[in-house]
């Protein structure tokens with residue numbers, strides 16, 4: 001007799017609890033739908049609700065928002081004031097002195113590091129520039145985990161395509177991975193600066209570098225001896241890009257070269273040779289050629305992850321890199337790189353059908369004028385002589401980066417993007 005009321009009470013409580021539960025669920029779903037409408041990102045609402053059990057994953061759910069290409073242009077419009085604090089942009093943050101976790105590997109134990117960027121080996125006396133860690137404003141960026149990265153690369157092919165700054169990034173990634181496995185398991189093939197490949201046998205994976213500073217074809221014409229840049233034809237190595245699971249592209253720096261270092265004499269477009277064309281127009285056509293290839297060849301069924309790495313900051317003029325020992329936090333430093341080129345990159349990447357992630361490392365690199373090789377570098381394959389090292393005005397390199405160094409952070413952010421992608425299923429676009 002006494003049991004019934006208890007059951008009754010339990011039953012009432014149960015009904016009540018279910019009702020509250022339903023209300024909460026409905027509320028959440030509404031929130032989710034609103035987000036979807038606002039940001040045009042189908043996964044946004046779901047990921048917010050599903051991934052809530054750890055700080056990293058929470059950060060992940062928010063961060064993918066910034067990595068979606070279709071969002072690049074609309075970003076300013078879609079994020080309202082109250083949403084901003086809880087979302088996190090891994091490219092927005094600051095450098096923190098952290099000698100415990102940086103550098104991630106020992107440069108002198110990475111046997112294939114090139115002379116161009118082996119600053120310590122070339123005699124750079126200070127180490128401090130290696131000890132800074134990039135921290136985002138709104139969340140924790142996962143540390144680079146070589147074993148985990150290799151696990152993600154298992155059975156896969158990754159390609160890094162672009163100019164010598166992407167080679168810098170390849171060298172960094174190869175060293176990061178190399179330091180995570182026994183050296184007997186690694187294989188590195190370096191055929192000049194044009195093609196390099198790192199393989200990890202146990203993981204059956206490879207990371208290749210293809211030198212292609214314009215992404216489109218540059219041809220030395222045999223008859224006339226003139227160099228022709230074909231704006232609507234991808235570079236020769238494009239036949240090798242097919243089938244890669246992860247692709248990282250960059251271009252930009254070679255387009256703004258003038259005078260003696262300008263690489264082409266004539267531009268070719270739609271079968272016609274053009275002598276004069278605004279560099280912005282030429283660059284935009286070439287970017288569209290590249291974007292068209294990616295759009296035609298990469299879709300979500302391929303599971304291919306495509307990254308475009310933004311312009312890496314060069315330090316010239318007043319912001320020269322020589323003799324610097326600390327990052328600068330000078331927000332006022334205006335990059336010497338033409339903003340029109342950056343705008344074309346962002347417009348092109350933002351307008352693509354394929355899901356391309358934008359590794360927006362320009363700002364974080366801009367703070368690091370202490371981290372270039374300066375005179376501790378090689379030119380034309382030869383390490384600078386002590387005599388040359390005393391002439392920084394003529395010989396300092398303020399565009400590439402010492403390794404270990406800044407490109408390790410680019411790779412950490414690339415790794416973070418992969419980690420976040422897996423935890424949020426962000427590939428529906």
Ligand SMILES: *[C@@H]1O[C@H](CO)[C@@H](O)[C@H](O)[C@H]1NC(C)=O
Pocket residue numbers: 052053
């Ligand atoms: C979501 O996270 C909050 C705060 O960390 C926690 O209190 C809550 O139980 C979590 N919810 C779920 C469904 O995991």
Ligand SMILES: *[C@@H]1O[C@H](CO)[C@@H](O)[C@H](O)[C@H]1NC(C)=O
Pocket residue numbers: 072073075091092346358360362363
């Ligand atoms: C890239 O970063 C720069 C500097 O933080 C910022 O001004 C720019 O809007 C970012 N671009 C995109 C497409 O997010």
Ligand SMILES: *[C@@H]1O[C@H](CO)[C@@H](O)[C@H](O)[C@H]1NC(C)=O
Pocket residue numbers: 106107108109
């Ligand atoms: C890096 O490795 C070299 C050679 O194995 C060693 O002499 C040096 O002490 C190491 N540096 C650090 C900071 O561990």
Ligand SMILES: *[C@@H]1O[C@H](CO)[C@@H](O)[C@H](O)[C@H]1NC(C)=O
Pocket residue numbers: 145146147148151
């Ligand atoms: C790195 O990743 C591996 C494999 O996923 C994991 O076992 C290990 O604990 C990770 N290490 C750190 C320091 O997080």
Ligand SMILES: *[C@@H]1O[C@H](CO)[C@@H](O)[C@H](O)[C@H]1NC(C)=O
Pocket residue numbers: 155156157204
């Ligand atoms: C190694 O990976 C390639 C793809 O990169 C694949 O075609 C091949 O079957 C793999 N081999 C083994 C033994 O798993």
Ligand SMILES: *[C@@H]1O[C@H](CO)[C@@H](O)[C@H](O)[C@H]1NC(C)=O
Pocket residue numbers: 241242243244297298299302304
């Ligand atoms: C993606 O798959 C399509 C057909 O499904 C194929 O034509 C294309 O080459 C693949 N792209 C890459 C980058 O492998």
Ligand SMILES: *[C@@H]1O[C@H](CO)[C@@H](O)[C@H](O)[C@H]1NC(C)=O
Pocket residue numbers: 322323392
């Ligand atoms: C660089 O620093 C050294 C030592 O502090 C100094 O002697 C030299 O004048 C500096 N050079 C330049 C170009 O600033």
Ligand SMILES: *[C@@H]1O[C@H](CO)[C@@H](O)[C@H](O)[C@H]1NC(C)=O
Pocket residue numbers: 151152303422
């Ligand atoms: C990440 O996702 C891909 C594709 O969905 C899958 O092949 C891979 O095993 C996942 N990696 C990890 C570490 O979960």
